[in-house]
Amino acid sequence: MLPQWTVSGVDGYVSSDIALTRIIDFDPDLVLVGLGMPRQELFLLSHLAQLPDATYATVGGAIDYLAGTTRLAPRWLGRFGLEWVWRLVNQPRRLAHRYLVEPLLLLIRVLCASFRERG
Incomplete structure (x- = not known):
């Protein structure tokens, strides 16, 4: 049996502060950051001290491919x-x-x- 997952998301058009607050409030185990290079890396590096313990993965445009918006x-x-x-x-x-x-x-x-x- 797979564990139940609770999923939340924030689009890349909100401010960094709002995204950071959502991540902190949600207290996730896994965070996928798909802002594109270098925005996603800069976001994580600039907020490293404030982010909760979790696994973070920069996924770039992978979400666009999975959603079918990019061929x-x-x-x-x-x-x-x-x-x-x-x-x-x-x-x-x-x-x-x-x-x-x-x-x-x-x-x-x-x-x-x-x-x-x-x-």
């Missing part, structure tokens, strides 16, 4: 590790900077740090 990449793209191309084509405004610019900025920072160490 999954075709399997053949997945076999080649190219799901990111599918997401970029379907959400260019949201993901272009993350997928095309941020990796280059990271590479530049790593190279600069490497050259500084060599002196």
